[in-house]
Amino acid sequence: MSTPATRQRPNIxxxxxxxxxxxxxxxxxADKFKFDFIEIGKIVKDFKIYTAYDEEYQSHVLNEEKLLDHIEDRMDSDSGGVVVDYHGSDFFPERWFDFVIVLRCANAILFDxxxxxGYNDFKVRENVECEIFGSLLEEARDAYPEERIHELRSEGxxxxxxNIEKITELVRTWKQ
Ligand SMILES: Nc1ncnc2c1ncn2[C@@H]1O[C@H](COP(=O)(O)OP(=O)(O)O)[C@@H](O)[C@H]1O
Known part of the structure; x- marks a missing residue:
């Protein structure tokens, strides 16, 4: 079992x-640091790690338990050095991540x-509202210690x- 204390490189x-x-x-x-990139959305599709297809959201419903099983060996490796990309954060074991980066974007830019x-109107509205309410920042705050969370603007x-410079500095000074 890997934790921030045992890892040789940070997981992001x-x-x-x-x-x-x-x-x-x-x-x-991932390219810059030579870290592994785990794109959850792609894994979910490639390995069919979902329970159903939600017509309204036009997306698959993630099978969280199966996904965690799928990436567990890599995430629990003490070599660390993984960048994970996913809109949710609270179902991962907290010990897996040294940095939790929450990207934020102005509504009009996100809308465009x-x-x-090609998202339908419902899906666009749901996601823009999610951003207005800061739902994913709140989710991260409920799941990880504050010092691991970094809220960064991502508009241009x-x-x-x-953001690349900031995270490079975080990785460089990690554990110092
Ligand atoms: N910092 C940025 N400045 C301008 N455009 C961006 C920026 N980051 C992402 N984009 C663009 O926004 C769109 C969504 O980016 P993407 O990385 O696919 O988002 P996500 O993975 O969060 O769904 C893409 O067209 C991408 O090129």
């Missing part, structure tokens, strides 16, 4: 409302990104560069 969770830029950031971080993705290319 990138969370936030769909469309805030999680996979964009996670991919670049979700529309461009400058933010992306700043």
């Amino acid at each position: 969770l990138i969370t936030g409302t769909p469309g805030t830029g999680k996979s964009t950031l996670a991919e670049q971080l 990104r979700l529309k461009a993705r 290319p400058t933010d992306l560069q700043k």
